[in-house]
Amino acid sequence: MNSHTKKFLSYYKPYLGLFLTVTACAVIGAALALLLPLCVRYITKNVLENNLPNALEQIYRVGALMLVIVGIQTALNYFVDYRGHAMGAMMERDMRAELFEHFQKLPFRFYDEQRTGQLMSRITNDLFSLAELYHHGPEDYLIYSVRFAGAFLILFQINASLTFAILLFLPILAVFSFYCNKRLNAAMKKNKERIGDINAQVEDTLAGIRVVKSFANEGTETGKFTRENNRFLDSRESTYKNEAVLYQGVSLITQLITITVVVVGGTRILNTTLDLADLITFLLYTGYLIEPIQKLTHMTEQFQDGITGFERLMEMLAVKPESQDAVGAVEIEHAQGNIEFRNVGFRYQEDHIDVLKNITLAVKAGEYIALVGSSGVGKTTLCSLIPRFYEVSAGEIYLDGVNIR
Template sequence: MNSRTKKFLSYYKPYLGLLCVDLACAFVVSAITLMLPLCIRYITINVLEGNSPHPLNQIYTVGAVMLAMVIIHTLCDMFISYKGHMMGAYMESDMRRELFDHFQKLSFSFYDENKTGQLMTRTTNDILSLTELYHHGPEDIVISILKFLGAFIILMYIDVKLTLIVFLFLPIMAVFAFYFNKKMNIALRVSKDRIGDINEQVEDSLSGIRVVKSFTNELVEKKKFAYANGRFVDSRREGYKSETYFHEGLVGFTQLITIAVIVFGGAAIVDAKLALADLLTFFLCIGILIEPIQRLVNFARLYQEGITGFDRFMEILEVEPDIEDSVDAAEITQVRGRVTFQDVSFKYKEDYGYVLNHVSLDIEAGEYVALVGPSGVGKTTLCSLIPRFYEVNEGRILLDGRDIRDITQRSLRKHIGMVQQDVYLFAGSVSDNIRYGSMEAGMDEIIEAAKKANAHDFIMALPDGYHTDIGQRGVKLSGGQKQRLSIARVFLKNPPILIFDEATSSLDNESERAVQDSLERLSDNRTTLVIAHRLSTVRNAQRIVVLSQNGIEEVGTHEELIARKGVYASLSHMQLTI
């Protein structure tokens, strides 16, 4: 048994009791289904064709027994249908939770390579197809085996030759089913990839709907969606074609079996080798024999859909995070905030060039350091390495003299606050978004953080104040308002290390002044790294680090770097003349 099979079966473990009751009900259903034709045979042979002194009493007695069996059969079927489906839903929920938990562990590099729409498909559609398999799989197998074996024994008891004629069809049916089952599997895999493409396209278009409308490119998005939708339809066409051959072919074989029974059974009656009552029972049992075959056909469909979804589910679950805590990683509680880069080199992929190459920098606790330079020289990358969003390829980064790889990621990131240019606010209220900085914070602390971030006044002007719903990604707020909420969030977190990544570059002058005031208040007595394109915003930095493609070009105060007439002076002159 391979690891994936063990993993597949492991989801039954919490529900073994429910599974056993479900299979017991399936056993009862199979047994009653086999006993009903025997009751009919008993009435036909022993009562109608016999010389019973009280035929009506026997018919009523057998009828009462059959009625009781039908009631039990119905109750067991109801249990299987309801509780069995719920068991599948519980297992689906467990898998979805495990996958979502795994998403939280994966590194930024994983999300750099995978699209959100595809990941959503794996969390929803792929796992949804497993519910039916987990429920119907064991039940269909048990019922099919019991009914098939039971019907076979009864048929052999009635007429051996006629039974062997029927079973000559089965090897041909098996080869036919195996061939088209394989084609169905390939088609289903492609189909699931295509529905992922559709989700990806929808997610991308709707997330950027304001850009779409501002450029009047609705037709472009429609064409892109039509292309993805058309590919999905093509994949379903192949799937339905294979499924049609598979299903209808097996139905055709079962009809051939029925014809064979009629022809050879009729001939046996003419030759007086078979009684009419036995032929009637034989027909009923053929129906029971065909039903397990149809169940197995249905199981094969569920299996292909489910196992394809499970394989895609496992592909994600088997992705190991690029960055994991070492076995002896320690929790940190007290942080002064000294950050040291020692000969650090980094590239995003093995076949990519180095973004940072042998960079060394020592930032004292409480120091205000600005990082400037052209786009693409690694300013954001340098800051992303501190909370271990990415792992250095060479060298090391120290926090208060300790290698950050020897610190747990959670405790490391708890001591770092980030304010980025692209603010992400969650759907919900203003207070919910500020509270994200410290989930245990009370309303008084939230209001205090908002005041420090110069956000309290505009929040109180909103329709419901702190309880105002701000919409998806804060669409009901201006850029400056969103930025101040993100700063309030960091105030609430109260970390000793701050990273500002172009926090004011996209704001108007008034909003920039309000945000800049908040940032200066926030950075007081904290280690602060500021990434800036507008050099006017970092004039007061204690040190300015100028980065280029070659690494660190210059370090100094604004006045020192201007006097040096180097790279920084050129950048400053360029901005002043624009």
């Protein structure tokens, strides 16, 4: 298990009891749903075909049993829907708190290279999509797995050859879905980047609205926003195209499955190897086989959207705080204020030119020093090195004779 997988699963740990309870309720509810077609089969095959003398009483009893099953299933689904979403929201809160705390530890250098709107998108939209995956992902896959496996076993008991005829479509579906999912994942990742660009553009414009209006730059800013808005539209169109291909392809396969059941089942009735009651039951259970396939588009979109959000979360958490104290660093409790620069050099990136180079300077406590120079020569940068907003690229800075690191 790699580190990303461990990190993904770690968010379940504080809510493991609730998660297991929700999962158990989801599985029980899915299993109960499998009993309803069996009740229909009992009425049509055992009661009606055999002309039982107490047929009406039997129908009422089975109907009452079906009502009980539906009542229990509804209660379980209510708990899963309510508490499951609450669990997802609590996990979203935990992730957002962790990311926000991490943001506060990152240096100025990081924020020099990032746009505020992009960071806001990562802490809002991405985490919402991820929370939906945390709740619905295991739940949906378990529910549809139970229904699919249960329906397959029951159908196999009714008519094995007709069941295998349905299963022949599954490899085609698997290959088609894998191909479309890969394209859909790339499109959704691009969507998140584009909406982040829109947020960043809006934040930049509104933060400097006074400057924009002072220089009558409304047209320029509108042009910038329109460009980002159109780029987002292009990415959405790409996503919708891939979704349409996936959805319509899956829909076509499900329709072919239904046609296969009707045609093959009809021939089996003519050959007296299958009766009408079993065909009705087969059609009802075929819905349980087809439903996971029909939901595949939504589940795939949810999975890809959530995983993309998790990847973007991990990208941010992987950024390490730049300010690291040296081994054996001491804490200065009462600073006098004597500052000394010894051959200090600084560059914003390793491949950038030096902003400061071989700066040696001593300032005693209480002294006033004026830094004079044109805009961009490094006056603010020099001051920012003292509180370690940036780390020096070369040399050392001392406070009261102690290296600030």
